[in-house]
Amino acid sequence: MLMKIVLSVALCVFVSASEPECSRFHYEEKTLEKIIETEIYVDKIKSETDIMQQRMSDKLEGIQEDWEKTKNELNDANEDSKKVLEEIKDKVESLSTVQAVAFLAYNIKNTAPSDGGTIVFSTTHFDVGSSYNNETGIFVAPVAGIYMFTLHLCLTGNRFVYLEIDTTKGPILKGRFIDDGSEYHSCQTATTVAELGIKEHVWIKSGLSTSGPDLWKHSYIWNSFSGALISAVAK
Structure with a gap:
């Protein structure tokens, strides 16, 4: 009986030594490493996404400012055009109403x-x-x-x-x-x-x-x- 127990223990030690990857602790360590790597990757993606969103936001703000400036310039040009047209109209009317002097x-x-x-x-x-x-x-x-x-x-x-x-x-x-x-x-x-x-x-x-x-x-x-x-x- 004692001999059987000794042989069983020896067999387990041999198996454990020849197949360390079957260890439960080894599996958990690998899994934890993958989780940590995943979290690092996710954080990196999130950081890059935040940077990209900020850049896009800055560009959109710049486009909005340019549009407001362009819109104001168009309004000013429109007002100037109206004034010029009114002046031309007045001059044409003055020329047409006075036939001779x-x-x-x-x-x-x-x-x-x-x-x-x-x-x-x-x-x-x-x-x-x-x-x-x-x-x-x-x-x-x-x-x-x-x-x-x-x-x-x-x-x-x-x-x-x-x-x-x-x-x-x-x-x-x-x-x-x-x-x-x-x-x-x-x-x-x-x-x-x-x-x-x-x-x-x-x-x-x-x-x-x-x-x-x-x-x-x-x-x-x-x-x-x-x-x-x-x-x-x-x-």
Whole structure:
């Protein structure tokens, strides 16, 4: 009996030594290692996923910011386009409503104008566009465009006067009318063209002259100031 027990123990020791993988503890250790490796792998995937989600979130926020900026720029551009269209519409309407601009005024109020004073022509022969004021002597351009102006003045004998056709932006003609004879009066004419903006003013400004009544006024002659729109210009 004792011999059988010894043989059985020896057999178990031999089997255990020859097949260690059959040990329950060895299996549990391997299983634990796999679980730990799996958890590490899962944590790695989760970390990479979080990083990827953060990057995607940042990109989406950037896209959203770019879209908001683009939307605001589109709105601003739309408003600017509306303003430009309104301005073009107003200009087209102003050009279409004013078919012609022209005036002729004569009969000077003062034959001895002061230096720097405005020469006023008090009688309006015609005024298409209602642009010339025969009380102030000022023409106001109803539309932007190219205009022609003509000044015709008669001087008493042996006198002179410096003159300008002046505008809001400055003179468009400078000159001197002179009568160098002692027996007869003379009449002289000056013509110029100018580009005017809408509502720009034009008038005749007197400069240095001889003393007394330099300009000659008579029933059978006209001292006159005239102007006409040659071509409208859209601005």
